[in-house]
Amino acid sequence: xxxxxLQTLIDxxxxxxxxxxxxxxxxxxxxxxSPHQRIKPLGEALLNLQDGLSFCEHCxxxxxxxxxxxxxxxxxxxxxxxxxxxxxxxxxxxxxxGHYKGLYHVLHGxxxxxxxxxxxxxxxxxxxxxxxxNLDIKELILxxxxxxxxxxxxxxxxxxxxxxxxKLTRIARGLPIGSDLEYADSxxxxxxxxxxxxx
Amino acid sequence: xxxxxLQTLIDxxxxxxxxxxxxxxxxxxxxxxSPHQRIKPLGEALLNLQDGLSFCEHCxxxxxxxxxxxxxxxxxxxxxxxxxxxxxxxxxxxxxxGHYKGLYHVLHGxxxxxxxxxxxxxxxxxxxxxxxxNLDIKELILxxxxxxxxxxxxxxxxxxxxxxxxKLTRIARGLPIGSDLEYADSxxxxxxxxxxxxx
Numbered sequence: 001x002x003x004x005x006l007q008t009l010i011d012x013x014x015x016x017x018x019x020x021x022x023x024x025x026x027x028x029x030x031x032x033x034s035p036h037q038r039i040k041p042l043g044e045a046l047l048n049l050q051d052g053l054s055f056c057e058h059c060x061x062x063x064x065x066x067x068x069x070x071x072x073x074x075x076x077x078x079x080x081x082x083x084x085x086x087x088x089x090x091x092x093x094x095x096x097x098g099h100y101k102g103l104y105h106v107l108h109g110x111x112x113x114x115x116x117x118x119x120x121x122x123x124x125x126x127x128x129x130x131x132x133x134n135l136d137i138k139e140l141i142l143x144x145x146x147x148x149x150x151x152x153x154x155x156x157x158x159x160x161x162x163x164x165x166x167k168l169t170r171i172a173r174g175l176p177i178g179s180d181l182e183y184a185d186s187x188x189x190x191x192x193x194x195x196x197x198x199x
Numbered sequence: 200x201x202x203x204x205l206q207t208l209i210d211x212x213x214x215x216x217x218x219x220x221x222x223x224x225x226x227x228x229x230x231x232x233s234p235h236q237r238i239k240p241l242g243e244a245l246l247n248l249q250d251g252l253s254f255c256e257h258c259x260x261x262x263x264x265x266x267x268x269x270x271x272x273x274x275x276x277x278x279x280x281x282x283x284x285x286x287x288x289x290x291x292x293x294x295x296x297g298h299y300k301g302l303y304h305v306l307h308g309x310x311x312x313x314x315x316x317x318x319x320x321x322x323x324x325x326x327x328x329x330x331x332x333n334l335d336i337k338e339l340i341l342x343x344x345x346x347x348x349x350x351x352x353x354x355x356x357x358x359x360x361x362x363x364x365x366k367l368t369r370i371a372r373g374l375p376i377g378s379d380l381e382y383a384d385s386x387x388x389x390x391x392x393x394x395x396x397x398x
Contacts, residue, residue, distance in 0.1 A: 002291070003263050005244065005251050012241040017229050018222060028248075029287050030216050032261065033307075036249055042211040043245035045204065049227075050235055052204050062231065064202050088228050092201070108232075 006032060058130065060106040060123045061091050071095075071104060078102045080138040084127065084157065086110050086145060094143070102141070105130065110149040111156055119156065128160055139167040146173045146191075205231060257329065259305040259322045260290050270294075270303060277301045279337040283326065283356065285309050285344060293342070301340070304329065309348040310355055318355065327359055338366040345372045345390075 002010070006028055014024035031039055053062055056069035059082075063069035071077060071091070081102025085091055091104050107122045119125065131137050142157060144150035158168050174192035175184055184192070201209075205227055213223035230238055252261055255268035258281075262268035270276060270290070280301025284290055290303050306321045318324065330336050341356060343349035357367050373391035374383055383391070 003252055003261055003269075005247055006261055008240070009244040009248055012244050015237075015241075016226055018225070023217060025288055025291065026217070027215055031245065031248060032252065032287075038214070039245055039248060041207070042214075043242050045208040045211050046230065046238055046242035046245065048204055049208055049230060049238060053202055053231065062202055062205055088231075089224055092224065 055106075059104045060108060060126065061104055062088055076101070079136050081141065082127075082131065082137055082139070083141040083143050084154075085143045086150065086153075090143065102139075107144070107153065110144060110147075110153045112149045122153075124153075124157065127157065131161070131166065132164075137166065139169060141169050141171065143171045146171075254305075258303045259307060259325065260303055261287055275300070278335050280340065281326075281330065281336055281338070282340040282342050283353075284342050285349065285352075289342065301338075306343070306352065309343060309346075309352040311348045321352075323352075323356065326356065330360070330365065331363075336365065338368060340368050340370065342370045345370075 009031065010021070010024045010028045013019055013027050014021045016024075019027070031042075052065050054065050055061065056063040056067075056072055058072045059069060061069040061071060063072075067073075078101045081100075082105050083094065083100060083102055084105045084107065085094070086107055086109060088106055088108075091106060094100050094104075105123065105127050107124060107127070109117055109122050111117060111119060111122070131140065140157070140161065142154040144153045154170060161168055172195060173188070174195055175181060175188060181189070208230065209220070209223045209227045212218055212226050213220045215223075218226070251264050253264050254260065255262040255266075255271055257271045258268060260268040260270060266272075277300045280299075281304050282293065282299060282301055283304045283306060284293070285306050285308060287305055290305060293299050293303075304322065304326050306323060306326070308316055308321050310316060310318060310321070330339065339356070339360065341353040343352045353369055360367055371394060372387070373394055374380060374387060380388070
């Protein structure tokens, strides 16, 4: 019923995560009515996205093609600390705080037997090799999400390093800033109590 | 902090309606990790979108370049009825019901003095000319949204045709199917009562 080029765009948009058929229709019609110079950069950005990009072979964060990522490349970063995160977006979130000066390791997912995701599909072996072969690394901050899968993945990594001479830490779990104790779920409240700090 | 091509994509995505900076980041990282053959069709669909498309010069629905739209072109449609809608998406929604066999007229918006949108920016004059010059048109179904602006636009159109020999109707407003009278807002309930039909 719709012209083919519009239908193609709707189909392609609705494949993106978090965009259903209705949102895809709405976006496509918005784009159709936008001036051409507003759409062109988006189309080109998509086509060029992967050409110049790859993943850093040290930490698996995004990097320019055939290069270390900007963080690994920065001589001011502290090479003795590695913060292990699930996703590229987690690196961006931590970098925004401006309080972490060490390096990262992006796992690109979490262990999830239900979804058939095992250690081989993540960058876990790469983490083991990286840390085992580099005696400068003194601390591993396990910053996977405080979810069931995130905790399991942190535990899996912790087991590998249990008998090795490296400090393992886990990001603090507790009440988020600005939240209300009264409305906190009991698992969070329990963590907040058992991990209480000196005043 | 991010490679330029990734940042460009995030910036472009976050300009789309309903996509904030966080969703744009999430989409961009998803696209980055997708195989190239999954991204290419989307990029190309965007670049090619407007090349082959324009708006039908009769009803202002989307159409292939330099052609009538498929609905105006269909000899089985009833040319005596015109359904006046706000957006292209409204045509798609009504077509999905499969119960309307007439033609359409897409206004491409509604009158909204607050947003500075006057009749000149819509396809209202085109509607007046289309109907005034075509004696085959017997009924105009005003199917603008049951919102303040939609009602005002319907009223504006109704005034033009008030002393002319054409039947004007408005889509029914009442309780939506599957809804609960108890939770209906009073404006809807009032319409549902005053527009009650014979049992």
